[in-house]
Amino acid sequence: MTKNLLKVFNEKWNSYKHRFIPWIAINLRKNERTLRKVKEGSQDKLVPDEKVAASLLKLFRDLLKNDLGRKHTVLHMLPEPSRNAYQSPQSAVMPFKKLSRHHDPCELMLDSLGFCIERRQSSLKNAGTGVFVTMGMVPKGATVAMYPGTVYQMYEPIFFQSLGNPFVFRCIDGVLIDGNDKGISKIVYRSCSGRDRLGPFSLSDITWLTACPENPLAVGQYVNNCSNEKAANVYYQEFDVPEKFPLELRQYLPNVNYGHNTQLPLRCVVLVALRDIDSGEELFSNYYTIIH
Template sequence: MFRQISRRWKQYRYRFVPWVATNINESAPRIVPSVYEDKIVADAEVEKCLLSLLTAFHKSGKQHATLTAKHVEHTKLMLGECGFSIKRRPSLLENGGRGVFVASGHVRPGSVVAVYPGMVYHPWEPVFWVSLANSFLFRCADGVHIDGKDTGLSKMMYNSCSKRDSVHGKLMCDTTWLTETPVNPLAVGQYVNNQSNKYEANVAYQEFDISSDFPVELRQYIPNTEARLHQDMEHTFYNRLLRVVVLVSLRDITVGEEIFSTYYTIVQKDKSVS
């Protein structure tokens, strides 16, 4: 029992703000001048990458195929469009659980490597219950949280909200990231492990807001939706920005390498930690 608790704590502590604050030197945070300068690549490049890849998925002709067939086909399309593909498998880190690896191809610097999927909670929305024993709760610089846990209450909440936002029976977000074969192979960012003394970060998180004019037919591949626990009936997802977090490569990453990030960033000007 103690060994199991210890293993869970080692995975969770990098998400526990008091531990982060008292162990800041151990964790090698990423430091940026301000929230506005925390961009590895321009937002326009992120949008261009997503549009190109998701359009290829939509045109693949696999709309009525099985989930596994879609995953396999879309992974091949990702290799063709992006020059690489990724997959989950046991991490190189001790007690690291599963990690994300470059399965084929070659990742160039400034590439969108993965997307952090999950439910988006605004700062005024409670996250206490979903945060319990949850090592997949990502906090953005502005207090927005993304819950990337794919089991338990988090999974149930996401599935419920995805159905709430459906239009004419069509989902406006992707729910397959909750399975082992997501139709969007990028949607495994929550499994990227924190860097260590042996393995330095080769990607960094970048916040990106999807605008209201993002093609509706491509939203089914976006693995994020808003909780909107206090529904504003005057505003729908059509005229709202949707927060998405992408993982962008900091250097060349070759086939077989595990992807590592740093779990938090120090923003110097406003002294916030995300």
């Protein structure tokens, strides 16, 4: 009997994709409304990586253009063609320090992607913070948020960081992302982010650890699980940052590898819209995904 129970649990664990620990126990009871099922791992990705990358690049370029006054050191290090692409004719003849065209990231997101998301009190009872579309409309298939945090390979230590931590996300291949913005998780992320720099170029974003992230997409860890009353309108999709991703735009990626010498691409997880999502709606995902 015990062996059979262990076998059943092991099968469930191996087919369980996202390791938000509290949701394992809840969904062992087969709450079908909050399950997401796909036939195999390759079918879990509904939007091509190229489309995800295009959305991120569009927003990140606009974020950099919006903040030239503070990013002048980075701009000066770029080749002239790349530098000119970020500068308007007016900014090209003005000293960087005198540029004052900074706009709120949420407003910039609206102009760049056609919608804006923000953290607010969830519409679900006792659910704490949630994420809402506050302006514009999210079209089906759009990248609507990112899941930030430190990326751990299967062989890397995460035990102490995972204790009492409901923000540990398990990817389909066993890679883990710790999206907790408090305690030891916060300390580890800051340490790894400070370690990985190339001169003036930061390779990751630490502002998601604050109340005012520079990348407004980096609030995906606050998206709540769907319920019987609130169906999922977004899903998680894994995205490996391509090697050709512009160096100057990596400062907006809210993820960092725990291991310094890893040769693997940086793993990111984005949340993609399952349908059109209107302004005022809260985002809901599936914390529990079964790969058959």
